[in-house]
Amino acid sequence: MKMTDTSKMKKHHRAWILDAHLDLAMNALEWNRDLRQPISEIRKREKGMTDKLDREKGVVSLPALRRGRIGIVVATQIARYVKPGSELPGWNSPHQAWAQTQGQLAWYRAMEEEGEMVQIRNYDELVTHRKLWENQSIDDDDKPIGYILSLEGADSLITLEHLEKSYQDGLRIVGPAHYGPGRYADGTGTTGPLHPQGVRLLRKMDELKMILDITHLTDQGFDQAMDVFGGPVWASHHNSRTLVSGQRQLTDEQIRQLIARGAVIGASFDVWMMVSGWVRGTSNRVKDGAPLERIVDHWDHICDIAGNTDHIAIGSDLDGAYGKEQSPYDLDTIADLQNLQDILRRRGYSESDILKIMHDNGCRFLEKAWK
Numbered sequence: 001m002k003m004t005d006t007s008k009m010k011k012h013h014r015a016w017i018l019d020a021h022l023d024l025a026m027n028a029l030e031w032n033r034d035l036r037q038p039i040s041e042i043r044k045r046e047k048g049m050t051d052k053l054d055r056e057k058g059v060v061s062l063p064a065l066r067r068g069r070i071g072i073v074v075a076t077q078i079a080r081y082v083k084p085g086s087e088l089p090g091w092n093s094p095h096q097a098w099a100q101t102q103g104q105l106a107w108y109r110a111m112e113e114e115g116e117m118v119q120i121r122n123y124d125e126l127v128t129h130r131k132l133w134e135n136q137s138i139d140d141d142d143k144p145i146g147y148i149l150s151l152e153g154a155d156s157l158i159t160l161e162h163l164e165k166s167y168q169d170g171l172r173i174v175g176p177a178h179y180g181p182g183r184y185a186d187g188t189g190t191t192g193p194l195h196p197q198g199v200r201l202l203r204k205m206d207e208l209k210m211i212l213d214i215t216h217l218t219d220q221g222f223d224q225a226m227d228v229f230g231g232p233v234w235a236s237h238h239n240s241r242t243l244v245s246g247q248r249q250l251t252d253e254q255i256r257q258l259i260a261r262g263a264v265i266g267a268s269f270d271v272w273m274m275v276s277g278w279v280r281g282t283s284n285r286v287k288d289g290a291p292l293e294r295i296v297d298h299w300d301h302i303c304d305i306a307g308n309t310d311h312i313a314i315g316s317d318l319d320g321a322y323g324k325e326q327s328p329y330d331l332d333t334i335a336d337l338q339n340l341q342d343i344l345r346r347r348g349y350s351e352s353d354i355l356k357i358m359h360d361n362g363c364r365f366l367e368k369a370w371k
């Protein structure tokens with residue numbers, strides 16, 4: 001009896017988490033994962049499959065999110081358009097990409113009908129859902145995961161009218177770029193400015209009072225977007241380029257500009273963005289990788305630039321087309337993000353700093369954007 005009480009108390013001392021970036025619907029539809037199942041079941045179902053690098057190694061499911069007290073996620077719609085000859089995976093027309101994102105939306109709706117998830121579209125819904133996860137008299141297993149809909153890469157918007165339609169469906173955040181060439185903005189691995197259509201997209205987003213996710217923009221695209229777009233800006237899943245070289249990370253100057261705009265920067269746990277020199281499919285996560293704690297170096301760095309702890313958050317990306325093989329070596333499932341709290345205590349962060357990183361900075365940013 002006494003042990004139960006202690007474990008329950010301990011459970012409730014673990015802060016709940018806001019994760020600013022997960023690709024849940026992509027995993028459901030393209031990886032054919034029934035995310036209502038425990039991770040052990042999902043892995044079992046994938047035994048012997050070799051079509052994706054992370055088969056049998058997934059770390060995200062809805063029960064695992066609950067176990068990790070990840071009560072709010074920013075969840076994506078994602079579908080790329082590719083020109084003939086492209087080596088990237090994608091659809092041959094924007095119309096097919098649009099249809100794919102609509103299928104993803106249908107999956108989120110099905111999860112809502114099941115009581116597994118609930119969509120958060122505005123200030124009041126955010127505050128209500130936040131209170132639910134702060135309410136300790138309700139068992140976490142009985143709480144739905146709140147999700148804010150975000151579009152990663154805008155290729156699937158056939159026209160800007162499709163942006164308006166998506167807004168009606170609850171889309172609140174857009175990152176115009178992803179990997180490679182894009183219809184609105186080119187992304188990671190390329191250089192160059194936004195396309196004229198991308199500038200129009202940003203203006204339309206401003207009109208609709210949407211949030212801009214600058215993640216995956218080129219350096220030139222970043223500067224231009226910060227200029228053109230007047231609304232709230234964040235970087236949902238991004239680490240520091242000073243610590244890990246490469247364009248996918250943020251320079252100190254970009255971090256400074258983001259902080260000046262009141263942005264929050266979500267730390268990504270894709271290990272190739274946490275350590276230098278990672279080669280996908282070749283590097284070994286124990287030998288070449290990093291423990292969870294390595295992310296604190298990125299947080300320390302951003303806090304040094306900011307002079308405070310107000311701009312850092314979690315944007316784990318832990319289901320972004322990789323799994324255990326490319327995650328921190330001491331992480332088995334996304335629920336292990338809970339271990340960050342003790343790590344941060346050890347690294348000298350105060351209790352209020354820890355709450356800020358776990359959810360408060362992210363909530364404050366969204367509340368301000370929607371108020």
Ligand SMILES: [Zn+2]
Pocket residue numbers: 152215216237317320
């Ligand atoms: Zn991404």
